[in-house]
Amino acid sequence: MRVILHGTRGAYPTSSIENQKYGGNTSCIEIIDGDQRLIVDAGTGILGIDFDQHYTSDRIDILLTHLHLDHIQGLGFCKPLFEPDKEVHLWGPGGSTNSLQSRLNRFLSPPLFPVVLRDIPCNLQIHELPNTTFSLGRFNITSEFISHPGPTVGFRIQNGSKTLTYIPDHEPVLGRAHLYKEDEWVSGLGLAMRTNLLIHDSQYSKKEYGDKVGWGHSSLEMAAEYSARAHADHLILFHHNPAHSDDFRTQMFDTFMEKHNYDFPIELAVQGQEIEL
Amino acid sequence: MSGHTIEIILSRQLADCLTVPVFIVDPQGTLLFYNVPAEEILGQRFQDSGPMPVGRWSTLFYPLDEDGNHLPAGELPLVKTLNNQEPAHKSFWIKSLSGKTTKISVTSIPIIGRSKEFTGAIAIFWDNERRI
Numbered sequence: 001m002r003v004i005l006h007g008t009r010g011a012y013p014t015s016s017i018e019n020q021k022y023g024g025n026t027s028c029i030e031i032i033d034g035d036q037r038l039i040v041d042a043g044t045g046i047l048g049i050d051f052d053q054h055y056t057s058d059r060i061d062i063l064l065t066h067l068h069l070d071h072i073q074g075l076g077f078c079k080p081l082f083e084p085d086k087e088v089h090l091w092g093p094g095g096s097t098n099s100l101q102s103r104l105n106r107f108l109s110p111p112l113f114p115v116v117l118r119d120i121p122c123n124l125q126i127h128e129l130p131n132t133t134f135s136l137g138r139f140n141i142t143s144e145f146i147s148h149p150g151p152t153v154g155f156r157i158q159n160g161s162k163t164l165t166y167i168p169d170h171e172p173v174l175g176r177a178h179l180y181k182e183d184e185w186v187s188g189l190g191l192a193m194r195t196n197l198l199i200h201d202s203q204y205s206k207k208e209y210g211d212k213v214g215w216g217h218s219s220l221e222m223a224a225e226y227s228a229r230a231h232a233d234h235l236i237l238f239h240h241n242p243a244h245s246d247d248f249r250t251q252m253f254d255t256f257m258e259k260h261n262y263d264f265p266i267e268l269a270v271q272g273q274e275i276e277l
Numbered sequence: 278m279s280g281h282t283i284e285i286i287l288s289r290q291l292a293d294c295l296t297v298p299v300f301i302v303d304p305q306g307t308l309l310f311y312n313v314p315a316e317e318i319l320g321q322r323f324q325d326s327g328p329m330p331v332g333r334w335s336t337l338f339y340p341l342d343e344d345g346n347h348l349p350a351g352e353l354p355l356v357k358t359l360n361n362q363e364p365a366h367k368s369f370w371i372k373s374l375s376g377k378t379t380k381i382s383v384t385s386i387p388i389i390g391r392s393k394e395f396t397g398a399i400a401i402f403w404d405n406e407r408r409i
Contacts, residue, residue: 096391130392131282145283151391174290184280185289185310 001159001277002032003197007045008269010169010203010217010239011070018245023271026070027168027239029199033159036137040155040166041065045271046074058085061136063143064092065168066152067103076113086122093143093151094128101126129153146188147171148216156191162277165195165232168239172226175213179222179229192230196277199269200226202237205252220256228262235266236275284390285309288399298402301388304395306331306359318402320374341370341378354385355400362387362395368405380405 007013007025014024028045031038037054039046039062051060060080065071080086092100101117104126108117117124129143140158145151146167154167172187173179179186192198203217218226220237227235240249253268280286285301289310292299298315302308308329316322319337340348350356354365368382385400 094391131394145391147283147287174287180289185286186280187283187286188280190280 001162001164003164003199003275003277004030004032005045005199005236005238005269005271005273005275006030006048007041007043007074008238008240008271008273009043009070009242010201011242013044013070013073014242016242016245018247019240019242021246021270022240022249022268024242025271026073027065028074029166031139031157031159031164033138036139038063038136038139038157040157041071041168042075042078043070043072044074046078048272051079055080059087059089061089061091063141063155064090065154065166066093066148066150067107068150068169069107071168072104072107076108076115081120081122081124084121084123087125088122089125089127091127091129091143093145093153094130095151100128142191144188144191146191147174149214152216154188154191156195159277163195163197164277165192165198165200165230167191167198167200169216170201170218170226171214171216172218172222179225183229186226186229189226189230192226192232194231194233196233197236197275198227198230198232198234199236199238201239203239203241208241220253221260224256224260224262224266227264227266233264234275235262235264236269237266238269240269281309282390282392282394282396284388285396288388288397292399295401300355300400300402301397302331302355302359302400303397304359306335306356308334309397315402318371318373337374339372341372343370345370354383355398358385358387358398358400362389 007028008023009026013026025045026043027041028043029040080088094100105117131144133142142156143153146154148169157164183189200223201218202220202223204219206219206221209219288301292312299312301310311323342348354367357365364386366384370380372378382403383400385398388397389395
């Protein structure tokens with residue numbers, strides 16, 4: 001299984017020269033096993049995917065963790081949606097009252113977007129995800145609601161003997177310095193348990209988090225503690241704050257690493273990065 | 278591992294922040310969590326007891342009606358909510374193992390998350406004789 005990080009930025013895309021190192025596109029990753037591919041989240045990173053070259057089959061599957069704009073902003077410009085011979089399957093969390101389709105409609109309709117969802121030319125199939133496990137080809141996928149404002153799921157994706165866990169927006173505990181000591185009380189921990197690769201929210205510094213409790217994101221410290229509790233093999237810190245320059249982000253990470261000694265690799269996500277599992 | 282659903286986890290986080298006693302139970306009635314104010318009712322600390330089956334926690338206090346008669350379990354709001362998955366409310370008396378009798382009001386609501394599954398219930402206690 002190969003993972004490509006097409007978009008690593010949180011909140012909004014940035015083209016600033018100060019954000020070129022880790023990339024300016026918002027959340028999107030691609031998971032590849034031979035001729036099978038999955039796209040997870042449709043931030044502006046999805047626009048970096050070469051659909052003509054890599055998606056020769058008629059079917060494309062896109063998993064959405066949630067519908068905050070930085071995770072769907074690329075959807076309206078995603079080429080296969082405008083090709084009548086393509087079958088695009090969108091998988092995302094249902095809401096308490098409104099369906100996934102009606103919530104997507106709010107974005108893909110005027111005045112925010114010129115084309116309404118029903119007029120998208122491709123054969124669009126929308127699937128609501130509860131807490132469930134399902135298969136797409138050789139990928140076995142578990143989705144589970146996790147702690148983030150609005151309906152939001154995390155994904156655990158298994159391919160053969162390898163697993164990837166993707167929780168790009170997550171506040172596993174609100175306003176506490178540490179996770180609850182009992183595993184069953186930690187949001188989404190089952191998704192991440194003993195995973196080979198954990199891609200996790202790390203938007204804030206520990207100090208910043210103090211002013212952003214309830215906003216749905218993690219500090220570097222919380223992401224690392226979460227990864228350690230899950231016994232993940234490898235942590236990639238994701239969802240970089242676009243208000244931070246890359247130099248600031250690097251400095252924040254270096255300071256964090258100097259103070260902590262975890263027994264698994266931790267690195268900052270880089271747009272375009274490929275990881276082989 | 279089998280963790281709690283997010284609505285149960287967030288209920289605990291809310292309970293942690295409240296000054297009124299709160300119980301959180303699963304659909305079988307197992308007491309998954311009670312906050313510090315609720316420890317006074319049960320005479321136990323959550324960090325010591327951990328989760329408790331209904332057969333245990335229901336013996337830690339005695340519910341009484343206004344005449345001092347034992348209140349059947351089926352009359353308790355939390356039990357009603359577990360049985361019919363609907364909110365319930367009742368005022369009654371409880372007698373703790375220490376012999377102290379207190380009039381309380383209990384409101385319980387079912388916990389049904391976005392997966393539309395009944396994953397438990399939360400009960401909030403109000404001590405009618407003093408502001409907690």
